Amino acid sequence: MxxxxxxxxxxxxxxxxxxxxxxxxxxxxxxxxxxxxxxxxxxxxxxxxxxxxxxxxxxxxxxxxxxxxxxxxxxxxxxxxxxxxxxxxxxxxxxxxxxxxEHRSNLERDKHALTNAISDISHQLKTPLTSMMVMSDLLSDNTLDESKREEFTQNIRVQLERIEWLVSSLLKLSKIDAGTVVFKKDEVFVNELLQRALHPLLIPMDIKEQTVVLEGNEEVSFTGDFHWTAEALINILKNCVEHTPDGGTIRINCHENPLYTEISIKDNGKGISKEDLPYIFRRFYKGKNAGEDSVGIGLAMAYSIITSQQGDIEVRSGKENGTEFLIKFYKKKR
Known part of the structure; x- marks a missing residue:
């Protein structure tokens, strides 16, 4: 001093x-x-x-x-x-x-999440890449039967489509997380939105002989982004199609009130186990009933898209009772 x-x-x-x-x-x-x-x-x-x-x-x-x-x-x-x-x-x-x-804790959490995400992405890419490498080696054999050659070529195409979907989904998710996606605030008619979301799934549903039942007023609408919300619904419906048995039914109901517009999507599949319910919207999470080709990113992206538009998504399910997704878009910001 x-x-x-x-x-x-x-x-x-x-x-x-x-x-x-x-x-x-x-x-x-x-x-x-x-x-x-x-x-x-x-x-x-x-x-x-x-x-x-x-x-x-x-x-x-x-x-x-x-x-x-x-x-x-x-x-x-x-x-x-x-x-x-x-x-x-x-x-x-x-x-x-x-x-x-708090900032340090957030950085540590983000670092841990990034490490896990990179590990998950590497794992998801490793399997199809390894498969394609093996099949490409087999295709180099001049004595390979023509039917086998076509089969391997088709498998490589399927794996490439899977990689393309994964990379595309990750890019979309990263844009949403970074806040670079500007969601439009247009009037979206739910009936038109559902028709758009169901269109790419008509062939898989036809192969499995599944039925879609649409219920509700055709004039039901909400304020949001048509294309991004359609992307979310496609992933939810895709999950329902995959877990609904052949000849099953998917019911879609929509209604609105002064507070919110609600869309209900329900299948009659095996349902989601109680242990998996809290985690189904987590990225790369695969439940007990997940298919072999499941990546665990579709529902995570649907959740991010809906919640980024001041919406809510809830899932209800029970063993052998099917699964119901409840989506709400609120009239005003909460």
Whole structure:
């Protein structure tokens, strides 16, 4: 503290004021009065220096606290219940510490999620790539039967389509996560939306002889993005088609009220186990009844698209009772 130039100037000014006050007292009054003034000046100067030393000690403690924060220790609590500028400073530093701690936790969580995502993506790509490498080696055999050659070529095409879908879905998800997708706020008629979502699934449904039952008012609508919402519904319907048995039925019902527009999609498949229900919207999660070709990203993308438009999606299911997806788009932001 004593090496601080400000303190040195402060002491110099105190000595100067004390000396001037003592001299003036001796001239105007008497030497006893001058001695009394000098003693009072010394006491005031001593009290000021003691208070200044205490403040420096408190600031030194805050400096040590900040050094510990910079080294990653966020567990300290320096708040007190007193009034004053130092107490306010302590509270503000503590608030910043909480923000830094939360930011660090978010970074660690994002890092962990990124590591897991890269691992999952690598695993998803490794299987089809390995399969294609094996089949390409077999195709190089000139003695290979023509029917086998066509089979291997078709399998390679299927695997390439799977990789293309995976990469495309991941790109869409990354855009949504980054907030670069600007969702339109148009009036979307649910009946038209469902027709658009069902179109790419008509052939798989026809092969499995499945039936779609559409119920509800054709004038039902909500405010949202037609194309992105269709993308979400395609992934939900695709999941229903895959888990509905041959000859099964998928029921779609829609209605609206002053609060929200609701779309219900229900199949009569095996259903989702109770253990899997809390995780089906998690990326790369594959439940017990998931197919071999399932990636576990379709429902995650549907969830991101719907919730990004101030919507909700809920799933209800029971073993052998089928699965029902309930989608709500609210009239106003909540």
């Amino acid at each position: 004593w090496r601080n130039r400000e303190i040195q100037w402060f002491i110099f000014i105190l000595v100067l004021i004390s000396t001037a006050a003592t001299i003036l007292s001796s001239i105007l009054f008497s030497w006893p009065a001058a001695i009394m003034v000098l003693l009072v000046c010394f006491l005031l100067a001593g009290a000021s220096l003691i208070f200044t030393r205490w403040r420096y000690h408190e600031l030194e403690k805050l400096s040590g606290y900040l050094r510990r924060i910079s080294s990653g220790d966020y567990g300290l609590d320096i708040r007190d219940n007193h009034e004053g500028e130092l107490s306010i400073l302590k509270s503000d530093i503590y608030k910043v510490t909480l923000m830094l701690s």
